Each structure stands twice: as C-alpha cells, then as structure tokens.
C-alpha cells in the first residue's frame with residue numbers, strides 16, 4: 083500500500099497526532115530495511131527508555147539544577163550518560179579524558195564508576211559551569227578522581243602529550259566545539275591506548291546531517307568529520323542513534 087506525500091508529511095510533522103496504525107504504516111514505509119523494522123523514537127517510546135535508566139540520585143540533582151541554566155540543552159541525556167558509564171566499566175578503564183564538561187553531568191557519570199585509583203581529565207573553558215561541576219564532584223565524593231583543566235581543550239590535550247602521556251588513556255569523550263572535532267580526535271587518538279575507546283557526541287546534529295539540503299557550516303563540518311571516521315582504518319566505529327547521536331570508536 084502506498085501513502086501519499088501529503089500523508090507522509092502530516093505524519094512526520096505531527097507524529098503525536100497520528101493514529102497508531104498510521105505510525106506503524108510510516109515505519110513500514112520509512113524504516114523497513116528488508117524484513118527488519120527499525121524503531122522510531124516517538125516521545126512515548128523515549129519516555130519508556132528513560133524510565134529504564136538507573137540514574138543515580140546525585141546525577142538527577144545535577145540535571146535538575148542545570149535545567150534552569152543557559153545551555154542546559156547541551157547536557158547529555160541520562161541514557162547517554164548510562165551508556166558512557168557502561169563503556170568505561172566494560173573497558174575496565176582507569177584513565178579517561180572528557181573534552182567539554184559544562185556542568186559535569188557526563189563527567190560525573192564516568193567518575194562515579196571509575197575505581198578509587200582512577201582519573202578523569204576534565205577539560206572545559208567556561209569557569210562558571212565548571213564551578214557547578216566541581217560542587218557535584220565534591221558532593222558525590224569523587225573530586226579526587228577528577229583532574230579539572232580550566233582552559234581550551236586543545237591546550238589541555240597538547241599538554242598531556244608533551245607530558246609524555248601518549249597511549250596511556252583508556253577512554254575519551256568528545257563533546258565541545260564541533261568544528262574542532264577533527265583536531266580533538268587527532269590528539270586523542272595519540273593519547274588513547276590500543277583497544278581504548280573514543281566517543282564522539284552530536285554526530286547526528288538533530289538529524290540535520292542526513293539532509294543534503296542543509297549546508298550550513300556546522301552541518302558540513304559534522305558530516306565531513308563523520309565521513310572521516312567512516313574512512314579511518316585506525317579505528318572500528320559504531321554510530322549509535324542515542325541522544326543527538328554518538329559514534330563509538332575503538333582504536334585498533
């Protein structure tokens with residue numbers, strides 16, 4: 083059965099008003115690959131996902147405090163933070179780096195699961211949001227695991243390399259200036275050990291990267307970096323449609 087362009091547009095734009103049957107039809111039209119049906123994250127499905135996230139109380143409080151702050155939409159979602167923490171645990175990571183801390187939600191999620199001897203280098207240029215992050219590291223009792231670096235992330239990463247720390251990190255998370263992703267990745271690939279992991283956030287850029295008609299500078303830059311990662315034989319990759327999209331890269 084075919085569905086007309088107008089019908090599709092209506093369901094796409096006003097998904098919440100569409101009937102369940104229409105949505106199922108939309109899935110079949112738009113998201114069926116061979117025999118495989120791929121889930122579309124409606125608000126209801128996403129609520130269900132969130133209801134299955136085991137968000138620690140301290141992270142919930144940080145998220146709620148950040149909600150009233152400017153830029154709160156930059157924070158990773160609870161399901162993303164949970165995935166980052168799980169990757170760190172699966173790797174048995176002891177040494178991590180975060181590029182782009184904001185008020186500390188993702189870095190706290192990582193610090194909480196690091197062993198007592200673990201260390202997270204947390205790079206952030208904005209002093210005001212770092213104050214919130216430091217308050218929560220202290221409240222959570224993980225300040226001793228977080229090496230806060232206030233300044234430009236590039237300077238921080240270069241200083242780690244100058245300090246002879248190449249190949250000594252297990253895990254890194256990139257979540258700062260998108261147009262700098264290529265530079266961050268280049269430095270982090272040196273800092274992370276073989277079989278270590280680098281996660282890049284916002285690779286789907288609100289879905290706009292998939293639209294060839296959107297050609298603003300940020301989109302072009304994210305799309306081009308995604309393509310670099312796809313071609314990069316030094317890493318295995320997995321692009322995951324979680325939050326605003328994250329690509330998990332494992333160094334070979």
Ligand SMILES: C[S@@+](CC[C@H](N)C(=O)[O-])C[C@H]1O[C@@H](n2cnc3c(N)ncnc32)[C@H](O)[C@@H]1O
Pocket residue numbers: 156157158181182183184185186187188189205206207208211233234235236257258259
């Ligand atoms: C998307 S937010 C990070 C969100 C954070 N990971 C979280 O889950 O709450 C990006 C942060 O990167 C910081 N940032 C942007 N450019 C930077 C740079 N060149 N050096 C250091 N930090 C930078 C911004 O100040 C902002 O706080």
